[in-house]
Amino acid sequence: SQQGEEDPQALSIQEGENATMNCSYKTSINNLQWYRQNSGRGLVHLILIRSNEREKHSGRLRVTLDTSKKSSSLLITASRAADTASYFCATRGMDSSYKLIFGSGTRLLVRP
């Protein structure tokens, strides 16, 4: 049972362009998190946005949260080839806040 679903599933852009990924979830949340995964590696935490926040920035990352629509977006500005990775959102489980449930991810390819 997936709590979060990202779209698009895959995204290919030119270096220097912006990349936007979206995440939708099903139930109430305390926070929503975004992670990055390089191929064949573990996940790395990027940013956490709390349910009472609407927007958060970290370097070239901008995350928005709309709790009324149960959705979040991750914007990577001025993309670089090194941003090529899969990006996942994560939220609490539907039956327990201790569960950490991930979406299916967006595979981003940044072409040099």
Add this chain to the structure above:
Amino acid sequence: DGGITQSPKYLFRKEGQNVTLSCEQNLNHDAMYWYRQDPGQGLRLIYYSQIVNDFQKGDIAEGYSVSREKKESFPLTVTSAQKNPTAFYLCASRSDPANTEAFFGQGTRLTVV
């Protein structure tokens, strides 16, 4: 240095055998998690543990077992009952399960031969 360590990185198993994947953390985190990832897919939760001597089934627990005898260790056993065990397994931990980010190991790639 602090972190979460999974071993081995690669593991080969014959059909019908049980295998145990190791996950150790020295971050003093209470909560630990095991996920399975199939090629090109997202992460699916197998088991999680909020505290020592306690663990809960995730969404795909059938064919797997865990133990949490020590705070720093959360081994996963893939049993012969798991019909399709070939996958990438990821372990994670976090301090306050409700409000903090998770830290991940580098994963174990299990292949059934």
